[in-house]
Amino acid sequence: MVPLIIGTSAYIIAGILSLTYSRRKFWFSLLGWTGGLAGLVTGVLIYGRVGSLVSSLGRWGALGVEIRLDETTLLFVALIVVLNFFTLTYLKGRRDGTFYCLYNFFLAASYSVAFSNDLFNLYVTIELMSLISILLIGYDRKPYQIYAGIKYLLISSLSMSLYFIGLSFVYGAGGHLGIQELVEKLGGKTSLGLSVGLGLMLTGLAVKGGVFLFSMWLPDAYSYSGTVVSVLLAGIGTKAGIIGIIRMTALTGWTNLLLGLGAMTGILGAALAVVNRRPKRILAFSSISQVGYILIAVGIGTPAGLVVASLYIFFHGLFKSLLFLSVGYAGVGSEDTSLDRVNAVPIASKVGIVVGSLSIMAIPPFNGYFVKSLLLESAGYEWVQWSILVIGFGTVIYSLDLIRSFLIDPSAGNFGIRSFSVLGFSGTVALSTVSVWFIFGRGPMLNLLIPYHVLVSFGLFAAGGLVYLGLRSQLEKYEFPAFPFDLDNSLISLFTGLLVVVSGMLLI
Numbered sequence: 001m002v003p004l005i006i007g008t009s010a011y012i013i014a015g016i017l018s019l020t021y022s023r024r025k026f027w028f029s030l031l032g033w034t035g036g037l038a039g040l041v042t043g044v045l046i047y048g049r050v051g052s053l054v055s056s057l058g059r060w061g062a063l064g065v066e067i068r069l070d071e072t073t074l075l076f077v078a079l080i081v082v083l084n085f086f087t088l089t090y091l092k093g094r095r096d097g098t099f100y101c102l103y104n105f106f107l108a109a110s111y112s113v114a115f116s117n118d119l120f121n122l123y124v125t126i127e128l129m130s131l132i133s134i135l136l137i138g139y140d141r142k143p144y145q146i147y148a149g150i151k152y153l154l155i156s157s158l159s160m161s162l163y164f165i166g167l168s169f170v171y172g173a174g175g176h177l178g179i180q181e182l183v184e185k186l187g188g189k190t191s192l193g194l195s196v197g198l199g200l201m202l203t204g205l206a207v208k209g210g211v212f213l214f215s216m217w218l219p220d221a222y223s224y225s226g227t228v229v230s231v232l233l234a235g236i237g238t239k240a241g242i243i244g245i246i247r248m249t250a251l252t253g254w255t256n257l258l259l260g261l262g263a264m265t266g267i268l269g270a271a272l273a274v275v276n277r278r279p280k281r282i283l284a285f286s287s288i289s290q291v292g293y294i295l296i297a298v299g300i301g302t303p304a305g306l307v308v309a310s311l312y313i314f315f316h317g318l319f320k321s322l323l324f325l326s327v328g329y330a331g332v333g334s335e336d337t338s339l340d341r342v343n344a345v346p347i348a349s350k351v352g353i354v355v356g357s358l359s360i361m362a363i364p365p366f367n368g369y370f371v372k373s374l375l376l377e378s379a380g381y382e383w384v385q386w387s388i389l390v391i392g393f394g395t396v397i398y399s400l401d402l403i404r405s406f407l408i409d410p411s412a413g414n415f416g417i418r419s420f421s422v423l424g425f426s427g428t429v430a431l432s433t434v435s436v437w438f439i440f441g442r443g444p445m446l447n448l449l450i451p452y453h454v455l456v457s458f459g460l461f462a463a464g465g466l467v468y469l470g471l472r473s474q475l476e477k478y479e480f481p482a483f484p485f486d487l488d489n490s491l492i493s494l495f496t497g498l499l500v501v502v503s504g505m506l507l508i
Helices: 002-020 022-050 071-091 097-115 119-137 143-174 179-186 192-209 218-224 227-251 255-274 279-299 303-330 347-360 367-378 382-407 417-431 434-440 442-447 451-477 487-507
Strands: 053-057 065-069
Touching: 002 022, 002 097, 022 053, 022 065, 022 071, 022 097, 065 071, 065 097, 065 119, 065 179, 071 097, 071 227, 071 303, 071 417, 097 119, 097 227, 119 143, 119 192, 119 218, 119 227, 143 179, 143 192, 143 218, 143 487, 179 227, 192 227, 192 487, 218 227, 218 279, 227 279, 227 303, 255 279, 255 382, 255 487, 279 303, 279 367, 279 382, 303 347, 303 367, 303 417, 303 434, 347 367, 347 382, 347 417, 367 382, 367 434, 367 451, 382 451
Parallel strands: none
Antiparallel strands: 053 065
16 A cells, blocks of 8 residues: 555665664654655545555455555554654754664554554564664663663563464464454354454553553653653554554454453553652653543444544644653653752743643643543443543643643743744644544534533533642652552563453453
């Protein structure tokens, strides 16, 4: 398929040239971004002409690599292209050619994940992303970064081994690796081997996707990485696992399982973010919490739910990346939010924190408001709606803590290429709501501005604000426990999650 070939080829060539001719690494990487943008535009034109499209790459028919072009593909590719532009301008040649090579290869692998509709190709591309992520996490060779990278390596390798074992079960049951071919072959039939295989594969993807119980590697990886690496991991890295889960929903009816995992992930992730006091760790646990929204949307089990999930992947990738970029530019990611900081915070960081926080709290007219309102309308069960509201309530509390800690600090007015990158990204996130207009149309967008959704949004904001003001002093005294995220406990948590998933698949 032309869009896939254009985008991945451009990023691979840019990575090779950045390593070979490191003095021109920025311009070669910009050329890679141009290719990624060209692939996106080509994909949009094809989608506008023929709609969703599934085809095989290669001359082997059903045995070829199955690729898919749909809303999920285009939104994820758009996210890659936007983050590529702003991280590239933020870097502006400040890293060596090897870093730029890994950076472009990571984007190439991400681009491939977006189009993958083949179980083995998903394995290859996601594993490639993981290996590059590990190198990027420990790139500065600081001890805590190396520890975070090794922990991710061990957990990631184990999880994808589970995925590969599950893949053999599914292949044995269906005789194909392409998801569409499997759907036609299985015809809705289930078996013990198929259920166990899908459970193992879901476990592997849950580790990659930041699902609670499975993602104890995530807080250290996000917190200890460099700014741009944190942006890539939060904005794109964990979304790859979720893309895999979205693709595999066509194979099985695991609606209730995903709804339960989504509610657990969202609520517990928000609770852990509330009791943290260091900005990058708050954002790391917030990322886990926000994955809960996506799982709930996927678990709704309808085409509308999948569109909402894809749209939330896009919007969350934007505003969470903006928050990480703003915190990283201020250089206060590891400082305690309850203490007064000595150094001034750049104005660009303050703008980015405000825009990103208003988006994640779903305050209209920012992008988070529309996608969370769509999610509330799509949720079929009352307990699911209450779960969404509880997650939103926790989101308000930790977001207000971030806003308070950044706005009370003195401002630094120095402007450079990095500050303009953060400010430009802030403007892009603020205006990204316009994309809802193009995707759903003027009528459905205006229908989301009804009093009910507006009152829910501001009601959560007011309730969360009152609780934050009342409990702030108590929260500052709380010592966050680190032991659940040690390597040995992370592995125990992973196998606990595996038992939950496989048991759930068998019961379903």
